[in-house]
Amino acid sequence: MDCIKKKVNEELSKGWIGPNRCCDYHPSHFEGQDCTFCYCPFYPCEDEDLGNFITGKRGNTIWNCTDCLFIHRTPVVKFVLSEVERLGITEAGDPRFPGILIEAKRRFFREGRALMVVGATSDAGKSVTVAAICRILQRRGYLVAPFKSQNMSLNSKVTMGGSEIAMIQTLQAKAAGLKNPDCHMNPILLKPKKDTVSQVMVCGKPYADYDVESYYGEFVPGPGREIVRENVEFLKKRYDFVIMEGAGSPAEINIYDRDIANMGAAVIADADVILVVNVEWGGSFAYALGTVELIPEEDRRRIKGIIFNNVRGDTSRFREGIPAFEEVCGIPVIGVVPHADVILPSEDSEALRGLRSRGEGKCLVGVIKFPRIANFTDLDPLFLEDVSVVFVEKASDLEGVDAVVLPGTKNTVNDMRWMEETGIADAVRKLRGRVPIAGICGGYQMMGAKLDDSLGLEGGVPGTVLDGLGFFGNTTVFGKYEKRIVNSTGEMLVGGGGTVTGYELHMGMSEVTEEPLFRIENRFDKGPQEEGSVREGEMLFGTYLHGVFDRKPFRRYFLSFVKHGGEAVELCDSKDYDDVVEENIGKLADVFEENMDIPALLGILGVSE
């Protein structure tokens, strides 16, 4: 406490500083934050709107306000400073501070408004629309949070707090200018595990496995609704706007009463709704009208605008149909958005369905397309280089590849068995030493000698012990229904060093007998840890770190082993993937700004320019 008091005293003597862009940690919360009170003069305020008590490492009770953004809003800061001056306060801990907080809250604390984006179909463009709206509002100085009550995706990321949430919400949080996406933004994550069974993650931690029937029969009416309510309320207290994303179509009338992902969530959050329709496949007016009219009237009233998305070519031909549509439908069209050519990570496996190859580069990377492929956004940065990818579904697909990547999987044991059955495993073994081979997470586990699932936790069949590819001596044991979820930063121990960042998300732990690839640090392990396995002479590389190709050094190092027709891969002046994504979020928001009725959007949100 004394330390905090000292810092607050310094802050009080310095006065208003606004955003401190020179600080290494800036922005620690959000783009444009006010840094005057890096340490809060009200700590510990014990106001449940702003924080909560948690149990510390030693079992003690601590006031936690890491998610509070109130003191980083400039109007609040200026009011506090003016009160400090008016009352002649000179010291932290002055008993008049709580009174200032009460008055500041009365003046500036407002519950945020929620707006939900639903789509007429999967792949309608909901998630990019949410990202674009987040950025459009962030550009106007608002504090915005994305939210998706329930997401089914095998592409996830790890938050600073060590929670697992869908990748797309972290992207939307980035669009909102937020530094630390948190588990409230995607409180329910479904990770398909077997045909009809999913692992349900709640607030970023494994909760239980459910099949479709028990999910809708037990989870949704039981804990589900309350989880959605608590988390969206949490965000509404901290942000000006919560931009929610639906899932699939909101007009699945056969399961309407069991929904907590679309209109069900909008009701819980008291949100207005925007409907997005993808024009690309045709029939978009019918999809839009049908969606609106099949939603029961009491919920239909929430729908305030419609966006037609992904129009190819000139939008004017399409616009000709809008007056007639608006007349029938009675809801205004607030955007006709052309196809935006942006590089952003793909949301879910829908995007991979039927895809045999991707990219136009010279170097051909064979990516094993496991039936339960997960976190395949790991591959996206490869396309910044002279690389194209072929998705390997049978052994012959590996012919002519210059490198192999074994990506992540939701089920290492079953997918290893699939590799053996399809003959892909033997084909990959034959490539050992001839082309570079990298394994990430589940793919890395497979590169080892053994996969020990004696308890049947991964594959569901007790007594299962499989041989891996045998590239490394490592053994992976699936010993507990427990998941390692952690964000790390580190150094390469090969190729002359370089920074690497990534996140681990896995069931099963490996006993490693190989030379390590990285030395990593994170907030959960004590001190630096060795990570990964490498046999450079045989061009074999394995790591648990998802996102390992995001930064240039390892991507370059791996590709340096690639020879295409005897020639090395040409390395263009590529960037870190993060910067590319940031640039493309800006481009995406520009396209939406140009083609949306922004005053209408702001009107729905109850504000104006």
Next chain:
Amino acid sequence: MRILVLGTSSGAGKTTFCAMLCRRFSGQGLDPVPFKASNLSLNSYAAQDGGEIGMGQAFQAWSAGLEPETDMNPVLLKPSGPGVIQLVVNGKPFMDVTPDHPMDRDAVMAKVHEAYDRLESSHGMVICEGSGSPAELNLMDRDLANVGLMRELGIPAILVGDIERGGVFAAIYGTWRLLPDDVRPQLKGFVINRFRGDGSILRSGIERIEELTGMKCLGVLPYMDLRFPEEDSLSHSSGRLEGADARSAFMSNIDEMVEAAETAGLDFDSILEMSKG
């Protein structure tokens, strides 16, 4: 007998569905012939009579045990450059349609009608395929193959909806709602295509749509991962095949598809009844 198969979007499965009807009804000795008033496609087939028609009609002809001929697809629109579409009428290039040179819609419709009449007079049943979605409000007045054909011929129609991307009830209901009042009564039934899982979960939704529209649900077809070279450029068909290969590959699949449709309970008899109207 005649029926028009419409789709809720491109790639909803109209082409395959028509081919199945051709196969099934030709097996019953009803002598069906495929017809698509107008096709927007680059994937064309040279018919025996020397004309050029859409690939889809060639497959459907084979399914019906016929050789493809030009009348089965009297109008073919081939995008040939930015803003330029080559108009093929009765199998021969007719003109380049550009923003400055629009096509004479009524004259072309007359050609469509003539081709249709020739087929109808020489076959027992015409299985017509629509094009894209019939509910494109910005295109409806220029349309040939959907609302255009419904008006021109008074033909009964059924609607195929693709459930794969979700929103199928909305798509079916919305399409029905947006059809002009004068042709809406011609829409008699609907099919849900590409469903994965246990169909009983859909029942309450299907009943609601039947109740709202008066259309009859003719069946729920399972997702079939078959290598059928789809005609429009939007479909991500992984096995694009050409010529003779395409024919043999397709023919070995179509019987499987008909069988799967029968197993799934597709109501061929009601379709037949409707096609008598």
